[in-house]
Amino acid sequence: MRILIVEDDAEAGAAMARGLREAGSDVxxxxxxxxxxxxxxxxxxxxxxxxxxxxxxxxxxMVETLRRHGDQTPVLFLSALGEIEDRVTGLRAGGDDxxxxxxxxxxxxxxxEALSRRRETGAVATTLRVGDLEMDLxxxxxxxxxxxxxxxxxxxxxxEFLMRHAGQSVTRTMLLEKVWxxxxxxxxNVIDVHIxxxxxKIDKGFDRAMLQTVRGAGYRLEA
Amino acid sequence: xxxxxxxxxxxxxxxxxxxALFATAGAAFLGYVYFMTAGEISRLADMSIxxxxxxxxxxxxxxxxxxxxxxxxxxxxIDQPFLYLLLDPSGRRIWGTIPDVPVGQSDERNxxxxxxxxxxxxxxxxxxxxxARGERQRLAGxxxxxxxxxxxxxxxxxxxxxxxxxxxxxxxxLLGLGGGILxxxxxxxxxxxxxxxxxxxxxxxxxxxxxxxxxxxxxxxxGSGLNDMLDRLEHSIGSLRHAGDxxxxxxxxxxxxxxxxxxxxxxxxxxxxSDPQAALxxxxxxxxxxxxxFTAVLxxxxxxxxxxxxxxxxxxxxxLAADVAELYEPVCEDQGLEFSSEIAGGLGVKANREFLxxxxxxxxxxxxxxxxxxxxxxxxxxKRSSGExxxxxxxxxxxxxxxxxxxxxxxxxxxxxxxxxxGAGLGLPLVAAVAEAHGGxxxxxxxxxxxGAMGPGLRVALVLPRVG
Numbered sequence: 043m044r045i046l047i048v049e050d051d052a053e054a055g056a057a058m059a060r061g062l063r064e065a066g067s068d069v070x071x072x073x074x075x076x077x078x079x080x081x082x083x084x085x086x087x088x089x090x091x092x093x094x095x096x097x098x099x100x101x102x103x104m105v106e107t108l109r110r111h112g113d114q115t116p117v118l119f120l121s122a123l124g125e126i127e128d129r130v131t132g133l134r135a136g137g138d139d140x141x142x143x144x145x146x147x148x149x150x151x152x153x154x155e156a157l158s159r160r161r162e163t164g165a166v167a168t169t170l171r172v173g174d175l176e177m178d179l180x181x182x183x184x185x186x187x188x189x190x191x192x193x194x195x196x197x198x199x200x201x202e203f204l205m206r207h208a209g210q211s212v213t214r215t216m217l218l219e220k221v222w223x224x225x226x227x228x229x230x231n232v233i234d235v236h237i238x239x240x241x242x243k244i245d246k247g248f249d250r251a252m253l254q255t256v257r258g259a260g261y262r263l264e265a
Numbered sequence: 266x267x268x269x270x271x272x273x274x275x276x277x278x279x280x281x282x283x284x285a286l287f288a289t290a291g292a293a294f295l296g297y298v299y300f301m302t303a304g305e306i307s308r309l310a311d312m313s314i315x316x317x318x319x320x321x322x323x324x325x326x327x328x329x330x331x332x333x334x335x336x337x338x339x340x341x342x343i344d345q346p347f348l349y350l351l352l353d354p355s356g357r358r359i360w361g362t363i364p365d366v367p368v369g370q371s372d373e374r375n376x377x378x379x380x381x382x383x384x385x386x387x388x389x390x391x392x393x394x395x396x397a398r399g400e401r402q403r404l405a406g407x408x409x410x411x412x413x414x415x416x417x418x419x420x421x422x423x424x425x426x427x428x429x430x431x432x433x434x435x436x437x438x439l440l441g442l443g444g445g446i447l448x449x450x451x452x453x454x455x456x457x458x459x460x461x462x463x464x465x466x467x468x469x470x471x472x473x474x475x476x477x478x479x480x481x482x483x484x485x486x487x488g489s490g491l492n493d494m495l496d497r498l499e500h501s502i503g504s505l506r507h508a509g510d511x512x513x514x515x516x517x518x519x520x521x522x523x524x525x526x527x528x529x530x531x532x533x534x535x536x537x538x539s540d541p542q543a544a545l546x547x548x549x550x551x552x553x554x555x556x557x558x559f560t561a562v563l564x565x566x567x568x569x570x571x572x573x574x575x576x577x578x579x580x581x582x583x584x585l586a587a588d589v590a591e592l593y594e595p596v597c598e599d600q601g602l603e604f605s606s607e608i609a610g611g612l613g614v615k616a617n618r619e620f621l622x623x624x625x626x627x628x629x630x631x632x633x634x635x636x637x638x639x640x641x642x643x644x645x646x647x648k649r650s651s652g653e654x655x656x657x658x659x660x661x662x663x664x665x666x667x668x669x670x671x672x673x674x675x676x677x678x679x680x681x682x683x684x685x686x687x688g689a690g691l692g693l694p695l696v697a698a699v700a701e702a703h704g705g706x707x708x709x710x711x712x713x714x715x716x717g718a719m720g721p722g723l724r725v726a727l728v729l730p731r732v733g
Contacts (some may be wrong), residue, residue: 125567126576126619144556196591222592226623227557229630229692235595258549 043067043156046087048078048104049120050096058091061147062154075099082108087115088158091150094121094132102135109136116157120145126225148213148259155210172208173265175244175252177201186244196221197240204253204263213260237261276452284438291437295430295655304646310416311378313402317347318412320581322402326505330408334360347412348383348397354407367593380528383415398419455484459491469501501570508566515562516555523551561691565698574617574702579732582614582621582654586646589622593629594646603636607645613732614654618704621656624699627692628658628725635723636662652731653705659712661722670709696727705729 045067049055052073059069070087072078076098082090090108092101119137121128129140135195139153170177174187182198184191193201199221204212214233218224241253254262324336330351337349337360350361367381378400384392392655399413458475465473472496475488528542568574590606597604614621625644640661649655665673674697697707705728712722 126617146553222588224592224622224626225619226626227560228592228626230593230596230633232592232596235599236592238599239595258546 043088043154044070044086045089045091045154046070046072046078046082047091048072048075048082048096048101048150049091049093050074051093058147058150062144062151065151067154074115075101075104079104079107082113082115083111085113085115090115090117091154092117092119092137094119094123094128104133105136105241118150118153118157119152129225146213148211148256150213152213152216152259156207156212156216159207159210168251170202172205172263173252175205175263175265177205184244186248191243193240193243197236199241200236200240204261208265209261211256211259211262216260274449274453277445277449280441280448284441284445287398287441288434288438291434295433299426299430306419306423307416310398310414310419311400312397314347314412314414317345318400318402318410321410321412322404323567325404325406325408325410330359330404330406332408333404333408337361340425347414348399349413350409350411350598352409352411353407356409359408361411361414363411366409367397367413368400368568375403381413383413447696459484459488462488462495464492466495471495471502501572504570505566508562508570512559512562512566514560519551519555519558523548523555526551558691561695565691567693568620568695568698568702571702573704574620574699576617576619577615577703578618579613579615580618581610582612582616582646582656583608583610585618585622586625586644589625589629590644592626593633593642596629596633597642600633600636602636603641605641605643607643607647612646612648612654614703614729615732616729620699620702624696624727625656625658627696628656628727631692631725632658632660632662632723640722648731649728654729654731655725655726656729659722659724661712664712664721664723665709667711673709674707693725696725700727700729703729 043066045062047055047058047062047069049071050073051057055071055073059071062069070081072081074096078090078092078096079099082104090105092105094101096104101119102123105119108115108117116138118139118141119132120141120143121132122143125227132140133191138157141150141153156209168178168180176185177198178184178252179202184193184198184201200217203217203220215227217233217237218226218228237253241251245251245253254264256262321333321336325333326333330353330728333351337351339351340347341362343618348361348363350363350366351359352361353359353667354365363383367379377658379397380396381397382394383397395415395417397413398416401409401411401412404410462473474492477488477492478484479485527544527548529538530541530547533539534541534544586606586608590604590608594604594606629642629644636642642661643659645657645659647655647657674693693707700707708726708728710724710726712724
């Protein structure tokens, strides 16, 4: 995976680059929006990680310019501005996801992975398939190994998100944001409970568990 | 600049402008008065002279120069106020009461008016020069006749009027200037008070206020408005400062804890008594705790400082509550708690969805955290008889003693029996801040009763005002 990091804080940028390289990605680091725009326009990136507040050209302007020029590379905004309206502004400017500083590195990696996959699933699928797990999006039926699994509407959404990001780590925050559309951090382990319910439905009675817990990050659905 | 402060005030300039207008109007008025009095007197004198000239001319028509001479002598003797002079065509004096014609004889015009002076003997023998005015007429036979009149008395009268007019004018200007200065001083003093307060506030004294005299005038109104504005500003700045202090204070203890733990872990790892990875995991968890605290404190502070939640929209809270219930129901069941919800439909609130969801989530988090297994948690949304919308979460936990209920809404207050549970004591304070930011309130009550040995439970209600 080829990632461009546009971040003016040299140390933070370097740490991020190191972490992402550790995770197996090819990383380029640009120190500001102007440079970032130049590098991004050269193309070839799977995901752009863009800080919002930077000298010379801020992240919003940079992404707006990119989008105006027809570049559709997925963008993850990083920002210390975490209010709802900041998020909305970021997404309106053409961002695909929004991560508020300070963040856990596992969260960053999970979101970058999720974004990189976005492109490949661009075609409108009516059926999702992960291993022997099959989801009929129109009939809203889920089967594993041909056996129908009865899911509540929210469990269906949860599984759909996990299947669309099969093989990738997804964090509790991502699930809370994408499935429930909440942007706060509950004190109790609500997501864990929902996951364990879903797990008992899709994994019970099968000798191999598909829904796995990723230590320190979240969960991953494996084929 | 050289001018005293008073003269540079806008009020003084305004006074000057009004004074100029007033002076112009006054000048026009006085001019009219002059025209109607002094001017009229001069005209009357002229008319009598013209009449006398006409009379003498008529006499000349009948009897020639000799008759005119006689008439002049006769008229002089009956104390006519006129001055006479008659010259023959060659310019020789025939008769007259003045030595010479005050206008040149060579002037070919028929009738010429002129001002001149006559010397008059006073009773004490001295001479007095008095203004006079006269008309020279060339008679048909070439003789020159001059009739004048001593207008000394009239002139004195006119002078008096002119002096009165000037005096009046000067008085108007002086009174205007004086009044202007007085008014300007007064206004300057009032504005000076306001400026002094503004200066003090600029200088950092947020406590400075305009002294109100109770006069009820516009300056009083301005001052009172300024005071109100300063009160609000002081309150806002106070809240922000308080928020800043609180964040600094609130983060100090968890950060200190984190630091201590890292230090101890390092010592233990060095001594070979501890696993470095475990220490790092613990440090990460601590850091996450600090960040959670920071986020919660920041949310509370922002809500409190803003005074009102952003992005409020009107909607039916039923679906929102049902969503939160759906999120928490499995958690309750997981913890061995019975969960139920009673959500009335067709209600309306105006709120920020995100904050309201978070508030309900916090209430359920709390209820789940403090209710032992076997208990029950209930979420209810209903309309009160007052029309307000109430979101309540009831549990069968130990409850909060009545005298502690106000305390638990304050930040970082954790009751003794909850010390061993996770959390920073920011759940309820955030709910309270959300309630207040929507013009509502948070109510804590005793729960419905005991379940077995548990209870009496807690009933927390977030009450929002009715919409529309």
